Amino acid sequence: xxxxxxxxTFLKACRGESTPYVxxxxxxxxxxxxxxxxxxxxxxSFFEMSEIPEVCAExxxxxxxxxxxxxxxxxxxxxxxxxxxxxxxxxxxxxxPVISNPVRTPADVERLGRLExxxxxxxxxxxxxxxxxxxxxxxxxxxxxxxFTLASYIIEGGPSKNYHQTKxxxxxxxxxxxxxxxxLGDLTVAYLKAQVAAGAHAVQVFDSWVGAxxxxxxxxxxxxxxxxxxxxxxxxxxxxxxxxxxxxGHLLKxxxxxxxxxxxLDWRTSIRQAREMGIDKSLQGNxxxxxxxxxWEMIEAKAKEILDQGKVAPGYIFNLGHGTFPEVRVETLQRxxxxxxxxxxx
Ligand code: 1CP
Numbered sequence: 001x002x003x004x005x006x007x008x009t010f011l012k013a014c015r016g017e018s019t020p021y022v023x024x025x026x027x028x029x030x031x032x033x034x035x036x037x038x039x040x041x042x043x044x045s046f047f048e049m050s051e052i053p054e055v056c057a058e059x060x061x062x063x064x065x066x067x068x069x070x071x072x073x074x075x076x077x078x079x080x081x082x083x084x085x086x087x088x089x090x091x092x093x094x095x096x097p098v099i100s101n102p103v104r105t106p107a108d109v110e111r112l113g114r115l116e117x118x119x120x121x122x123x124x125x126x127x128x129x130x131x132x133x134x135x136x137x138x139x140x141x142x143x144x145x146x147x148f149t150l151a152s153y154i155i156e157g158g159p160s161k162n163y164h165q166t167k168x169x170x171x172x173x174x175x176x177x178x179x180x181x182x183x184l185g186d187l188t189v190a191y192l193k194a195q196v197a198a199g200a201h202a203v204q205v206f207d208s209w210v211g212a213x214x215x216x217x218x219x220x221x222x223x224x225x226x227x228x229x230x231x232x233x234x235x236x237x238x239x240x241x242x243x244x245x246x247x248x249g250h251l252l253k254x255x256x257x258x259x260x261x262x263x264x265l266d267w268r269t270s271i272r273q274a275r276e277m278g279i280d281k282s283l284q285g286n287x288x289x290x291x292x293x294x295x296w297e298m299i300e301a302k303a304k305e306i307l308d309q310g311k312v313a314p315g316y317i318f319n320l321g322h323g324t325f326p327e328v329r330v331e332t333l334q335r336x337x338x339x340x341x342x343x344x345x346x
Contacts, residue, residue, distance in 0.1 A: 007138045010071040014240035014261050016282050016315035022344040023070035024337055028323030029063035030075050036062055046091035050076045056127035068337050071139050078145025078206055081191045084120035085113035087154055102157035106176040115187040117194030125198040132199030142200030144191050146207035147184035148222050163212045170221050185225040189232045196237040204242040211247030218251050230259045246322055252279055267321030271309035282315030289320045292328045311344050
């Protein structure tokens with residue numbers, strides 16, 4: 001450990017234990033809003049950055065040192081474990097993942113391979129070992145994309161607005177959809193277990209785009225695999241698990257039935273509304289990232305409102321409702337972190 005004091009406020013909040021202040025981290029806290037990140041990114045492609053363990057560890061550590069946040073999140077992408085199983089993907093600046101061999105038929109699903117983490121993504125595990133054995137004094141969050149969200153990229157071939165191809169495949173080829181969910185479920189379980197075995201202290205599963213489904217379809221086509229992923233990861237590792245998605249307020253009751261410790265909220269559903277709906281897990285979120293471009297007084301007022309709702313009960317982690325983005329100033333996130341800590345300190 002870099003320092004003798006390990007800051008475990010984030011882990012305590014995940015488990016619903018009381019903390020001396022509300023812990024905070026930011027989705028996409030490593031990224032283009034940081035001049036240091038942009039400099040490194042000039043020299044490497046996205047995947048090169050995450051495949052060189054020393055570079056990956058440096059980029060993961062940077063926001064912890066720069067912003068004073070209470071957790072680090074591994075620098076990788078939800079597409080990282082799909083590359084070695086046959087998905088030809090690159091990350092295009094300003095676009096996101098682009099796939100040159102999208103999955104369109106049952107035969108394409110058959111062709112997807114099995115993930116052997118030690119063999120296929122040794123660099124991810126090495127970066128985690130570097131970070132957790134010597135470099136970090138805050139918990140490291142490992143992560144994976146959830147099957148629906150991964151399927152949306154590999155079926156559409158890239159980012160999408162309406163997920164027509166993905167949902168079309170799901171409705172028209174339910175057996176092959178099930179096979180795809182099973183394969184992506186196995187991959188996700190293997191990947192998360194390996195990250196924890198390498199040292200990750202908690203894991204977040206990003207089901208960013210599953211809000212595109214209604215609650216009935218979620219129950220039919222997605223909830224079973226999500227249940228299995230969380231149950232198997234919890235059983236094997238015991239670490240806190242977080243489930244996050246965007247525009248998924250109508251699915252919160254479904255998520256509350258999953259064996260997860262923390263539910264990540266986007267900015268559309270307030271902490272109070274979630275509690276009123278009966279959500280009894282720890283909560284994480286949910287300042288609208290666009291607000292980071294507003295005058296400080298507005299950011300502070302909204303942060304206060306969120307914190308007043310969140311700090312009532314233990315089991316609350318401050319975050320954004322989705323990722324930060326290139327136009328945000330480093331100083332804004334530094335100030336926000338300080339504010340969250342000072343405003344909530346007992
Ligand atoms: O700091 C961190 O948060 C850690 C690293 C991280 C994480 C957790 C990255 C690096 N990506 C992710 C998860 C991720 N990737 C998600 C889930 C979270 C979310 O909803 O934002 C998703 C949907 C992706 C897919 C993806 N990768 C997108 C979104 C595209 C779309 O459909 O709108 C983008 C832009 C990427 C590229 C990417 N991943 C990460 C970074 C820093 C970047 C920007 C790339 C660059 O520097 O060129």
